[in-house]
Amino acid sequence: MYLISFYNRPGPVMRARQTEGRRFLLTKTLRVMKLTAFILFVFCMYASAKGVSQTITLSGKDISIKEVFTAIKKQTNYLAAYSGDVLQLPKFHTLHVKDMRLPDFLDLILKDLPLKYTIENKTILISKKNEENLPRMALQEKVVLAEVSGKVTNARGEPLPGVSVTIKGAANKGTLTDGGGAYSLNVPVNSTLIFSYIGFITQEIFVGNQSVVNVELSEETKALNEVVVTAMGIRRSRRELSYSVTEVKGDEFTSARMNNVANALTGKVAGLDATQANTGVGASSRVIIRGNTSLNGNQQPLYVVDGMPITNFYRGPVASAADDMPLNVDGGDGVASINPDDIASISVLKGGAAAALYGSQAANGVVLITTKKGYAQKGVGIEITSDANIGMPSVFPNYQYVYGQGNDGVKPATPAAALSSGRLAFGAKMDGSQVLQFDGVERPYSPVTVKQNILNFYQTSQNITNTVALNAGNQNLRMRLSFSDLRARDQLPNSGYGKKIINLNVSGKMGKNDFITVESGVQYNIIQGTNRP
Numbered sequence: 001m002y003l004i005s006f007y008n009r010p011g012p013v014m015r016a017r018q019t020e021g022r023r024f025l026l027t028k029t030l031r032v033m034k035l036t037a038f039i040l041f042v043f044c045m046y047a048s049a050k051g052v053s054q055t056i057t058l059s060g061k062d063i064s065i066k067e068v069f070t071a072i073k074k075q076t077n078y079l080a081a082y083s084g085d086v087l088q089l090p091k092f093h094t095l096h097v098k099d100m101r102l103p104d105f106l107d108l109i110l111k112d113l114p115l116k117y118t119i120e121n122k123t124i125l126i127s128k129k130n131e132e133n134l135p136r137m138a139l140q141e142k143v144v145l146a147e148v149s150g151k152v153t154n155a156r157g158e159p160l161p162g163v164s165v166t167i168k169g170a171a172n173k174g175t176l177t178d179g180g181g182a183y184s185l186n187v188p189v190n191s192t193l194i195f196s197y198i199g200f201i202t203q204e205i206f207v208g209n210q211s212v213v214n215v216e217l218s219e220e221t222k223a224l225n226e227v228v229v230t231a232m233g234i235r236r237s238r239r240e241l242s243y244s245v246t247e248v249k250g251d252e253f254t255s256a257r258m259n260n261v262a263n264a265l266t267g268k269v270a271g272l273d274a275t276q277a278n279t280g281v282g283a284s285s286r287v288i289i290r291g292n293t294s295l296n297g298n299q300q301p302l303y304v305v306d307g308m309p310i311t312n313f314y315r316g317p318v319a320s321a322a323d324d325m326p327l328n329v330d331g332g333d334g335v336a337s338i339n340p341d342d343i344a345s346i347s348v349l350k351g352g353a354a355a356a357l358y359g360s361q362a363a364n365g366v367v368l369i370t371t372k373k374g375y376a377q378k379g380v381g382i383e384i385t386s387d388a389n390i391g392m393p394s395v396f397p398n399y400q401y402v403y404g405q406g407n408d409g410v411k412p413a414t415p416a417a418a419l420s421s422g423r424l425a426f427g428a429k430m431d432g433s434q435v436l437q438f439d440g441v442e443r444p445y446s447p448v449t450v451k452q453n454i455l456n457f458y459q460t461s462q463n464i465t466n467t468v469a470l471n472a473g474n475q476n477l478r479m480r481l482s483f484s485d486l487r488a489r490d491q492l493p494n495s496g497y498g499k500k501i502i503n504l505n506v507s508g509k510m511g512k513n514d515f516i517t518v519e520s521g522v523q524y525n526i527i528q529g530t531n532r533p
Contacts, residue, residue: 054075054076054078054101054102055075055076055099055100055101055102056071056072056075056076056097056099056100056101056102056105057075057097057098057099057100058071058095058096058097058105059095059096059097059098060095060096061094061095062091062092063091063092063095064091064092064169065089065091065092065109068092068095068109069082069124072102072105072124076102077122078102078119078122078123078124079122079123079124080123080124080126081123081124081125081126082126082127088170089113090169090188091169092109095109102119103119106124114128114129115127115128115129116128116129147184147185147186147211148184148185148186148187148193148207148210148211148212148213149182149183149184149185149211149212149213150182150183150212150213150214150215151177151180151181151182151183151214151215152165152177152181152183152195152197152214152215152216152217153181153214153215153216153217154200154216154217154218154219155216155217155218155219159177159179159180159181159182160177160181160197160200160217161176161177161178161179161180161181162176162177162197163176163177163181163183163195163196163197163217164176164194164195164196164197165177165183165185165193165194165195166193166194166196167185167187167188167191167192167193167194168191168192168193168194168204169192187207190206190207190208191206191207192204192205192206192207193205193207193213195215195217197217199219199220200217200218200219200220201217201218201219201220203215203217244271244349244350244351245347245348245349245350246268246269246270246272246347246348246350247345247346247347247348248265248268248269248345248346248347248348249344249345250340250343250344250345250346250372252264252268253340253343253346254340254341254385254387257340257387257389257463257465258276258340259281259282259283259336259463259486259488259497259499260276260283260284260285260332260333260335260336261335261336261338261340261343261346261369262274262285262287262333262335262336262367263276263285264340265287265346265348265367269348271289271290271350272287272288272289272348273287273288273289274286274287275287275288277330278533279329279330279532279533280330280490280491280492280495280497280532280533281461281463281488281489281490281495281496281497282330282332282336282488282497282499282527282529282532283330283332284330284331284332284333284336285333285335285336286299286300287300287301287367288300288364289301289348289350289364289365290350290351290365293363293364294363294364298364299364300312300364301348301362301364301365301366301367302358302361302362302364302365302366302367303334303335303366303367303369304358304366304367304368304369305338305369305371306369306370306371306519306521309358309361310334310335311334312333312334312335329532329533330532330533331529331532332527332529335367335369337499337501337523337525337527338369338501339467339482339484339501339503341383341385341465341467341469341482341484342371342372342469342482342484342501342503343369343370343371343372344370344371344372344373345370346367346368346369346370347367347368347370348365348366348367348368349362349365349366349367349368350365351365371503371505371521372469372480372482372505373478373480373505373507373519374471374472374473374478374479374480374505374506374507375471375473375478376473376474376475376478377471377472377473379472380470380471380472381470381471381472382468382469382470382471383467383468383469383470383471383482384466384467384468384469385465385466385467385468385469386464386465386466386467387463387464387465387466388462388463388464388465389461389462389463389464390460390461390462390463391460391461391491392458392459392460392461392491393458393491396452396454396455399451399452399454400425401430401447401448401451402429402430403425403426403427403428403429403430404425404427404428404429404430404435404445404446404447405418405421405422405423405424405425405427405435405445406421406424406425406426406427406428407421407424407426407427408426409426409427409428410427410428411427411428411435411445412427412435412436412437413436414436415436415437415438415439415440418435418436418437418438419438428445430445430446430447431445431446432444432445432446433445457493458491458492458493459489459491459492459493460491461488461489461490461491462487462488462489463486463487463488464486464487464488465484465485465486465487466484466485467482467483467484467485468482468483469481469482469483470482475509476508476509476510476514477506477507477508477509478506478507478508479504479505479506479507480503480504480505481502481503481504482501482502482503482504483500483501483502483503484499484500484501484502484503485499485500486498486499486500490533492531492533494530494531495530495531495532495533496529496530496531497527497528497529497530497532498526498527498528498529499525499526499527499528500525500526500527501523501524501525501526502523502524503521503522503523503524504521504522504523505519505520505521506519506520506521507519507520
């Protein structure tokens with residue numbers, strides 16, 4: 001048997017076609033590789049260009065270096081790292097750039113400063129230049145200081161000692177004038193000096209190239225010419241008075257609201273002591289000015305509302321309908337019926353000279369209350385005020401649960417003994433035995449099952465006040481109408497207090513040159529107390 005195999009060799013045409021196919025495939029592969037490399041190159045260039053093509057827009061005057069770095073971070077998200085002494089550099093007097101590249105902007109602001117920068121991973125590193133690499137102009141500006149001296153006087157030419165002289169922008173660099181009002185200070189070129197003194201207007205003076213700067217400070221007359229309300233509603237300058245007058249603005253009584261406005265005077269007037277009676281939300285107030293002044297028991301000042309004295313006597317005690325026995329109940333006082341939202345100011349007149357116009361009733365001082373009036377405006381103005389306060393007892397007595405009712409370590413043996421010992425806990429140690437009580441019934445001589453049961457007795461107090469006021473008027477006629485509603489719940493159960501106040505004030509000017517002024521005020525109160533303590 002013979003095995004015959006045949007081998008078909010490609011001809012010249014076939015070999016040429018195969019060679020051409022391999023060349024085409026190689027050429028196509030090279031083209032794809034070149035295109036990929038070009039795209040990667042363009043992408044890298046774009047990313048690199050984007051990293052340095054952030055733009056800055058900044059415009060203003062007297063801009064500090066810290067404000068510049070803050071603007072860079074906000075606009076480019078680049079963080080500047082620098083040492084603390086960089087912040088002591090002078091401010092840029094005028095800076096105005098728009099859409100400037102970040103490197104160009106940094107070159108601009110640092111070209112005359114002894115600083116250089118590098119950018120690494122979105123962080124701008126600010127460092128000091130070497131002294132030998134600084135431009136000559138920058139070196140000169142860095143070391144040149146001008147000695148400025150002068151004298152500070154008042155309007156009468158009298159020297160002022162102790163005047164503070166500081167360099168603007170460098171508050172920690174300055175000096176004080178001596179006993180003759182003279183000063184001397186080394187300041188940078190083109191600096192501004194600030195002269196300040198208590199009771200005088202602060203002045204800023206640009207030094208420039210001056211070596212001597214004399215300053216005349218003017219007195220600040222605003223505080224000296226303060227006007228207060230005195231007796232009979234007369235307004236006078238405070239420095240013209242020979243007696244003590246303290247004025248408190250009305251907004252101070254609404255920021256920390258009290259149901260009785262007299263209690264809010266505590267801590268606001270020197271020499272005045274206001275004490276609230278411990279009788280709940282509608283309690284009266286006891287006000288004493290400069291201590292006790294008489295022995296007749298009445299130490300209260302005279303209250304005058306818009307020039308009209310009011311009665312502020314303590315309303316209580318009241319008689320019981322059952323046995324005509326007086327009940328120790330606090331019915332409030334007159335000043336408690338005034339709404340704090342209606343008060344414009346309160347002036348306290350201290351001493352006999354201040355209250356002489358009101359006679360003997362003002363021997364203990366005078367509290368002048370001026371209510372709000374309408375003001376000229378277009379249309380009708382509306383004021384809405386809401387206030388809510390809550391409270392609870394903060395301190396409780398620490399009760400003992402070892403000894404029971406009785407006296408001298410002895411249990412009560414009869415109803416009379418139990419009645420006489422009452423709430424006294426000076427008996428024997430409680431042992432759970434049966435003991436006769438005041439009603440003739442024997443009960444266990446043991447502590448209550450619920451300790452600190454007093455916590456279950458008191459409740460959270462609530463004071464909610466809402467006021468609505470309308471203002472209207474023109475130059476000749478003004479009006480203010482207000483309505484206030486106070487709803488208070490006491491810490492004692494079943495005890496509350498409500499107060500509704502309607503107040504109307506109308507003022508008008510008549511005659512030639514407005515020589516006649518007419519004012520009228522009407523107030524209507526509805527006060528209701530439930531189970532007053």
